[in-house]
Amino acid sequence: MDANRWAEMFPCMIARTSTTDVISIGVGGTRNGALQLMRAELQVLSPLVPIREVNFLRFCKQHAEGVWAVVDVSIDADRDASNPSNFVTCRRLPSGCVVQDMPNGYSKVTWVEHAEYDETAIHRLFRPLIASGMGFGSKRWVATLQRQCECLAILMSTVPAADHSAITASGRRSMLKLAQRMTDNFCAGVCASTVHKWNKLYAGNVDEDVRVMTRKSIDDPGEPPGVVLSAATSVWLPVSPQKLFDFLRDERLRSEWDILSNGGPMQEMAHIAKGQDHGNCVSLLRASAMNANQSSMLILQETCIDAAGSLVVYAPVDIPAMHVVMNGGDSAYVALLPSGFAIVPDGPTSSAGSGPNHSGSNSGGGGNNNSNGNGNVSMGRGGSLLTVAFQILVNSLPTAKLTVESVETVNNLISCTVQKIKAALHCES
Secondary structure: OOHHHHHHHOOOOEEEEEEEEEEEOOOOOOOOOOEEEEEEEEOOOOOOOOOEEEEEEEEEEEEEOOEEEEEEEEOOOOOOOOOHHHOOOEEEEEEEEEEEEOOOOOEEEEEEEEEEEOHHHOOHHHHHHHHOOOOOOHHHHHHHHHHHHHHHHHHHOOOOOHHHOOOOHHHHHHHHHHHHHHHHHHHHHHHOOOOOOOEEOOOOOOOOOOEEEEEEEOOOOOOOOEEEEEEEEEEEEOOOHHHHHHHHHOHHHHHHOOHHHOOOOEEEEEEEEOOOOOOOEEEEEEEOOOOOOOOOEEEEEEEEEEOOEEEEEEEEEOHHHHHHHHOOOOHHHOOOOOEEEEEEEOOOOOOOOOOOOEEEEEEOOOOOOOEOOOOOEOOOOOOEEEEEEEEEEEEOOOOOOOOHHHHHHHHHHHHHHHHHHHHHOOOOO
16 A cells, blocks of 8 residues: 555566555554555566556455455546547556465465556567466566565574675665665666656667667766666577576676676675575676776676566676675665666466456465476476666766767677577577
8 A cells, every 4th residue: 555665565567656646544543445546657577568557546445354455446537538649558457465364474465467458569579478467467466576575584584694694784785775776777777667767769770679768867876977878678589587597697607698797707796695596686796807907897786586587687886885885885876777687488387368458367375386396486388588678878978969879889789698698598590
């Protein structure tokens, strides 16, 4: 019911949300009977899948002792019949979750998503995934919720973990806060949400499936000032999502695709676990200096994986600034521009599908058929859909004009990276 905390719990799914009106606050000092009008931008991390802008009512009801339901339904207040371009491409039909207290202190969550959407707006590559419910459906909400709850349990634990014993508790918090901002900004750059004022470029020198956008960064201590260029594309690879994720997050293999690696392996300087799976973590990597005149560079990286997909996000960071952060200092003044990868299976992982224009699926608390006996994730039987995105500073003057060369450089960077990944995994087309 708290828009800010809802967005924090599902950072890769919710680009932006707000409560526009509180119609009822609930009775007896509780949320029982609370009704509010909300807006949200929901996303799948690919430039080939449009953001879903939804305007909906959210109702909270206590069903029984320890059992609560939170349900949404779209309202079409924004639909303007006189303006066809304002047609709503997605409606949220009754959707939401039932949360039940369990005797062991856990919660049992049953989730239902029911949406009506315009399939023609989605690129053919992603249609099977979206129709299966793995894009915006209940499987993805539940998978994200499980991963985030596991992360919170680890961060709130009083038992010291061996992997970050060199970093103080306040240093851990600062590093995680910085990593969260980095990942949020990465997502905002992939999907062109209204978090930043992006301008889409229509340039003849850019590959057809690469989306290039630009914006000006002014007076933001968390970013270098100037003209920022974002480029993103999605490609299909005949490699399993798990194999692709393991390859991209491995600092020892980074030189096979990353020009920032100086052609050699990187070393992990710090590691903060965010889940039981080793792939859920924040780490600090150091690139080897090629010669005495070159300073070694630090890269902040966050990786996460769950039953719906995985993410590898990174950004070069200033060494003195990271020393401040690791000692518990304020991370808001560390300037960074993120790049990275989002990986999803190329279609449904089970037979649970739905009609071409409706995505309806539900998943109970323990009913996750995407995990094997070890609790590890098996995300797909076939190939992967890989989204590659870069944000780079092309000019340190916000007033500078964008040049054709800058656009070509970022386009070449993205296509070169894709080719290097294909070559390393022996899947050149």
